[in-house]
Amino acid sequence: MAKADKRSVFVRRLALLRSIIGAEWALGAAAATAAFFAFAGDGLFDHLREPLWFVLVFTWLFAVLAAATLAVVRHADEVAEALDEPLGTLILTLSVTTVEVLSISAVMLHGENNPTLVRDTLFAIIMIILGGMVGASLLLGGLRHREQHYNLQGANAYLGVIIPLAMFTLSLPNFTVSTPGPTLSFPQQLFLAAVAIGLYIIFLAIQTGRHRGYFAMGEAAEVRREVSKSSALRHAALLLAYIVPVVFLAEHLARPIDHLIETMRLPTALGGIIIAVLVALPEAVGATRAALANRLQRAINIFLGSVLSTMGLSVPIMLAVSRVTDHPVSLGLPGADNLLLMTTLAVSVVTFASGRTNVLQGAVHVVLFAVFLMLVFDS
Numbered sequence: 001m002a003k004a005d006k007r008s009v010f011v012r013r014l015a016l017l018r019s020i021i022g023a024e025w026a027l028g029a030a031a032a033t034a035a036f037f038a039f040a041g042d043g044l045f046d047h048l049r050e051p052l053w054f055v056l057v058f059t060w061l062f063a064v065l066a067a068a069t070l071a072v073v074r075h076a077d078e079v080a081e082a083l084d085e086p087l088g089t090l091i092l093t094l095s096v097t098t099v100e101v102l103s104i105s106a107v108m109l110h111g112e113n114n115p116t117l118v119r120d121t122l123f124a125i126i127m128i129i130l131g132g133m134v135g136a137s138l139l140l141g142g143l144r145h146r147e148q149h150y151n152l153q154g155a156n157a158y159l160g161v162i163i164p165l166a167m168f169t170l171s172l173p174n175f176t177v178s179t180p181g182p183t184l185s186f187p188q189q190l191f192l193a194a195v196a197i198g199l200y201i202i203f204l205a206i207q208t209g210r211h212r213g214y215f216a217m218g219e220a221a222e223v224r225r226e227v228s229k230s231s232a233l234r235h236a237a238l239l240l241a242y243i244v245p246v247v248f249l250a251e252h253l254a255r256p257i258d259h260l261i262e263t264m265r266l267p268t269a270l271g272g273i274i275i276a277v278l279v280a281l282p283e284a285v286g287a288t289r290a291a292l293a294n295r296l297q298r299a300i301n302i303f304l305g306s307v308l309s310t311m312g313l314s315v316p317i318m319l320a321v322s323r324v325t326d327h328p329v330s331l332g333l334p335g336a337d338n339l340l341l342m343t344t345l346a347v348s349v350v351t352f353a354s355g356r357t358n359v360l361q362g363a364v365h366v367v368l369f370a371v372f373l374m375l376v377f378d379s
Contacts, residue, residue: 024071024238026067026068026242027071027242027245029067029068030064030065030068030242030245030246033061033245034245037248044057045057048259049259049263054256054259057255057256058253062253062274062278064249065246065249065250065278066281068246069096069099069278069279069281069282070281070282071242072099073096073282073283073286075235075238075242076096076239077286078235079091079232079235079236094309095239096283096306096309097306097313097314098243099246099278099279100121100275100279100310101314102247103253103278103279104117104121104275105321106247106253107254107257107271107275108318108321108322108325109327114271115327115329115330116268116269116329116330117268117271117272118322119170119182119329119330119333122311122314123170123272124275125279125306125307125310126166126170126310126341126344127340127368128277128284129280129284129303130303130345130365131366131368131372132284132365132366133288133303134303134348134362134365135362135369136288136362136366137290137291137299137303138291138357138361139362139363139365140288140291141291141292141294141296142359142360142361142362143359144294147356147357147358148291148294148358149296149356151213151214151355152352152353152354152355154214154215155300155304157211157215158300158307159345159348159349159352161200162304162307162311163345164199165196165308165311166307166341167341167345168195169192169311169315169331170331170338170341171332171338171341172184173330173331174332176188182331183328183330183331183332184331189319193319193320196312196315200308200312215297215301257271267376267377283302287299287302290302296357334379336375340375347365348365
């Protein structure tokens, strides 16, 4: 009987191991790709001028990175289930912010200096999330559920911090005169970084403390999937394991991105858009699924929390990286993009002003995203 019990335990553990290996194929693919590029060296990038080879290398790296980033969010989501809202969504957004900062740094420090990369990436993330992601979530959710409800106080808290940080970062540099061009002086950068971090810390204090109810409307009424402590620790370990190849492969993805911009003479904003798509893809999937499941509050926590973490954490970190590595950054948006940013922020205030959403609001945000794409190629 004891032997039978031991055999049963062994079979269960073997089945668990097989399921983990099957579920974590992206980790294997990322590790194998990283090893291959590490041993192959620069020879893989010597023929990027050949269109087919360029498409192969770029698609390979982007697909593996996208799969690994999705896995990061999947494991963060499991940890989130163990922590409940709003701490769960906080873990999710911080995980994606880590990938975002590492990816921008890898591309910024590779190849010729591109002073607008940080600006382009930040603007692309805002437009992808507040335009495309919000639009798709509200449009699809509205088509399925007609009207959807959320906690108005939570949405207002997000936007109340996002709007000034976005304007200080991407619009204010156009009007300062202490430095030439759309840039900030070092004291101004220090002030912006301190304000961004300070507001983010205060926001976290209300999100996780005295006003956490603002960000959890309706979640308590749902049957929440239980995640054991051991399972949460395993997912946390796998989350960290994915970060290592993501950082390595992001650095190699910089090579074909540089080729697009420097050799093929495509718009410089494409570099930022590619990084933004890579970063926002997992959250777009999560937010859309939440909206379709009529969990609009979770969707709002995901997409507004993502923008807030970008402005509150990524901006100070990228300013520090720029200073340490002597890679200057231009932050101020040009005229048309600046107008689009202000319009998007204003429309977001209107959208999240009533506690209810419908398909019309989703359609308007989709149009804003379409305008953003148009201006990339024809400004």
